[in-house]
Amino acid sequence: MNKSRVIAGITSLVLIMGLAAGCGNSSNSSSADNGSSATGKNTPVTLKMWGGVPPESGPQQVMDNWNKEHPDIQVEYVRYVNDDDGNLKLDTAMITGQDVDLFVNYTISHAAKRVESGLALDLSGFTDYNIEEKMGADTASWKIDGKFYGVPTTKSPFFIALNKDALDKAGLPVPKEWTWNELREYAKKLKIGNSYGFIQNMEPFVDPIDSVLSQEGYTKPDGTSNLDHPLVRQWLETLNGMMQDDKTTPPLGEQLTSKMPVEQVFLSGEVPMLNIGAWLLRSSNNFTDFPRDFKIAFAPVPRLAEAAGDYVTRGGLGDYISINAKSKKQEAAWEFLKWYSDGGMSPMAAGGRLPASKDAKQEDALKSLIGDKSDSYDLDSLMYVMFDNKTPTYVRSLPQEVMDLRSQEYEKYFLSSQSLDQTVQAMAARHNEYFGPLSRK
Template sequence: MRRSKWLVTVVCFLITALVIGGCSGGAGGNTNGNKPNTDPAPTDKPAEKVKLKLWGAVPAEAGPQAVVEAWNAENPDIEVEYIRFVNDDPGNLKLDTALMTGQDADLYMNYQLTRLQKRVDAGLAVDLSTLTDYKVDEQMGPDAAQWKIADKYYGLPTKKNMAFIWLNKQKLDEAGLPVPPIDWTWSDLQQYAAKLKKDNVYGLLQHEAAYTATLDGTIAGLGVTKADGTSNFDNPLWKQNFEILHNMMFKDKSTPEYSEQLTSKMPVDTMFLKGEAAMLTAGEFIFRNANNLKDYPHDFQIAFAAIPRVNKEQTDFKYPGGLGDVLSINAKSKNQEAAWKFAQWYADGGMLPMASGGRIPSSKSVDSKQAIDLMLKGVEDKYDRESLNNVVFGKFESFQLSVPQQVIDARKEEFEKYFLNKQDIDTTLKNMAKRHQEFIK
């Protein structure tokens, strides 16, 4: 009997404890009686802000910072940070390293087709054909196709692109020289440079990015290989172009010797804007400095000429241009959907703050006149508008050089020897063709 009473007492105690525990306000209990628990479940928590990193070669203060600030204000759920790299070999290596890790680069700009090709080969660019909500050809026009790789887009060509000759119109007028015609030649340029040079003033300076513009336009017209499939890097037009430039360096003294430009790292755009050169071979990227009268004051008007062909008989010359600033998405990015949303916004008008630096959007969604007005705002009197319209916004048969970067590098190694007087012109052409032919094989 005592044992039975003891068991009954224990059972009652346990039942009472369970009831009290189930109704208590403990950590796992419901303090609202029969009301449901209104605390949000873990899956209801607001999504974390997506953070993207965009790499480009334009200084942040020349437009990119204004672009990302405008985006971030409109899109609080996706924050973009701009990271600048220098568009040279070390700078592109830095970008490629970031792309490989997949941690520090979600979006990035490509400025040469050869570099984009290497990134595609390395699996570092998203194939945009898998994204069907944007028609690149329709938005950007027929020149966009020059950026296709294996008939696919791996980035959005976002701006109108061109290299040309910047001219100090005051110096032209003083020398009695007109603005050159569109179809002028390197012999014409040589004569202009000789007449324009003075003490402490070069007739011509060349930006490194535009140094081979005539070479590339020539081979784009001729074809990189001959009819028999062998290299065309020993063509006589290249020889003529090289010899004229060599004479300008060492005989006319109208342009710097190559070694001097390399070792001193000449700030050629700054020198032109200071009046230390009458002509400058460069691209539209110089507008960001030319429009900055505070840091680069100048009182002369700037006119424009096309890149010269080698000679008058050259009828198949193509002009460096088309479209540029190809915005790609890193295939290793964990935020590709957000990156794609930004890329479309940027291309279709978000990039307008870049116009003041000469970057005119290529998308049909953007009014080109509005972009040009932004580019010249406040400095309209500093440009010869007629030559600007004829050259910078003219219609030319353009190209994107589709030669592998290894071949471009080999070509540069050889022609540098010629301009450093370490080998003659015939050996230079022979070696360029030989190294290209080895790559073809």
Template sequence: MKMRQVGLFTLSLLLAGGSLAGCAKKDEGSAAGSDKKNVVHLKFWGGVPVEAGPQEVVDQWNKENPDIQVEYVRFVNDDVGNVKLDTALMTGQDVDLYATYNFARFQGRAKSGLALDLGQFKDYNIDEMMGPNAADWKVDGKYFAMPTKRDLHFVWLNKEALDKAGLPVPYNWTWSDMRKYAKTLAGVKPWGLVEDMVTWDFVLDSPIVTEGFVKPDGTSNLDNPYTRKILETMHGMMYEDKSIPMYGEQLANKMRVEDEFLKGNAGMFYAGEWIFRFANNLKDYPRNFKIAIAPIPKVTEDQKNHRVFGGLGDAIAINPKSKNIEAAWKFMKWYADGGMLPLTKGGRIPSSKAVSTDKSMQILLDGVDKLYDVDSVKKVLFNNDFKTFQSSLPQQMIDARKKEYQLYFTNDQTLDQVFSKVVKSHNTYLQQNK
């Protein structure tokens, strides 16, 4: 309860600061000759640091649209930050538009009435402009948010370390192959592989998403052999191979794995396209080694319908309580169809057909192309043949599963105990939500 009170107090301070900033912007608009009474002010909440593109986006919009002024409010895209956003939405505080970064969390928001049904707008076809993967973000067959970027998890590779170890850039590979790569690379770098904590909740879903989280008999499928194989592999890499950091230490020390990789301390890095905002920032993350990328491996060679977490992401929604819904919709369309391009340098590649692949690639690698294995970047990042997914496992179950696998990675329970508890919890959830 105390943590919640502190969070609400902090949120109040943030919003108060935002209000002051909004007032300052109103004064600036008035000084420029704008009619203060006719200016609409929107607040757009997002998880991307303001200096990584969002400020440039809103500055450009505000310059072109003096009658609709947008202020960007940053929340950290973790559990605490998302609670702040949910609290602001539920209590009617200033949120006009907001971004969500995984479907499970957004599904809860939509079902709680915290996102506007976009079907009321007839001047923009989301399916046509964003492609078939946009449908992954539908809730009960409707769009309550517009996904705006290509979303993909993949493996970052230190090309220099690969070359020293005599390893090729992999493409068609398995988790067993990745373990061998990590063990070999650990002889070249301190770590063979590091993994971003954001990905832990979804790496377990890719091998079973085509089968479904529920078996035909209506019981949990979370104890499938593919998920077991992934967990066993990662545990072995920690305790037997010593090729990846101990989960408990990484969690306790809040290890910044992007720092470890970009400093040259790891041969591989399991993350996604959002890391470009660090990798392309040579001022704060100087490096002289090339980066290659590889797709997420299959669990086994014979695995069918292999899918990679991704598709489309950065889903933008409108708060139904906004007093300026039409203005918010106007901004959303502009943002999706190219307004968001300043974020592309940080890896947020627009999914709208209004933006060409060549344009996105040019911005993404502008000035840094010599520090990438460009062929592998194109082959993976701009490959439309990958089968992708957005996890539909309820957030409640994602959290319950995390609690159990964390205990396995700290050797506080066996893998059998993990699956016993997870399946029991999931079956209870399924019974209660029939």
């Protein structure tokens, strides 16, 4: 589904919400509406939490642990798929008054749209939990208009997963810092026959652009678009060279039309390098569906510039959990959210989601992260990427409209329907058209 259509759909639904507001009761009218009257011994509160992670990959164990210890507040998990259709389903459920008490936002852009639509509760009314103190300085990236409308609960590392056996055979070390040009050379040396040396999950596909522009600015000092930045051009040229000249990574058209299951392709040993996030652990720990006979190593995502300089990588904090502003059980939801954030979420580490709170027990998370599969990972590189890498991080906060327009243009370049010059010019021109010459977005 086109993301612009999703946004238009949400806008239309906001109108429905406005009409419905006159028919419903305010969720903030009293403490009873927040669930306090329902916390008696005979009538437990039932909360529903919507998230994008499959229940069997940690969420159900979290719910079971809480429910066992808190008979007065029971939590049910509802899974929605974290794609365009799934996010629209979540927004529709909240706007039309279906049972949603807590929900997980996976991007700032989704969270900001929900705040704008009045769907996420301002948490400043709760004073018994200091989000910045618990989660650290990176929480600033998740403030919306200076406030928290959710709690960023996880550390979210992105990395290059490596077939350690293939690297050893080729005599290549596991990098601790490298450039995209160096990754390109690795891909050439690891490519065997007609196979590829490198593949990508589409979610972090465009991260190299944001690693640059999150620091350099998406607009220049004169207010015009910076999407024609030299390093944006370099990213396009490098990746296209890998697709067309080196044939070390799939052409974009092939990847889009085939819906390539990149995790399965990597875990089968077919391709030795994969650009992905920590959710890979959800599959790599599953030897039943994804059997493998090689050890996985981990490297940071490469930088575009040759010098490290002010390089930042995507990551930081994620899984921004909000309370529905229309929920009548907000106090109960807050109690659960505090517990979840301070370590109750540890079973989520089985899917690569590490607790961000300083008060969470990281040893519990690490145990959940690798379980009994420690022999199947290069533990030194795992620990480095997950815990020890001190490279500054950013959280993507670019407006969805700009994300859409730039992808529409760079896809034309990768599909050979327009030149590199035309592509960077079109991205910049469309950015200027959307936001005007004084944009700072």
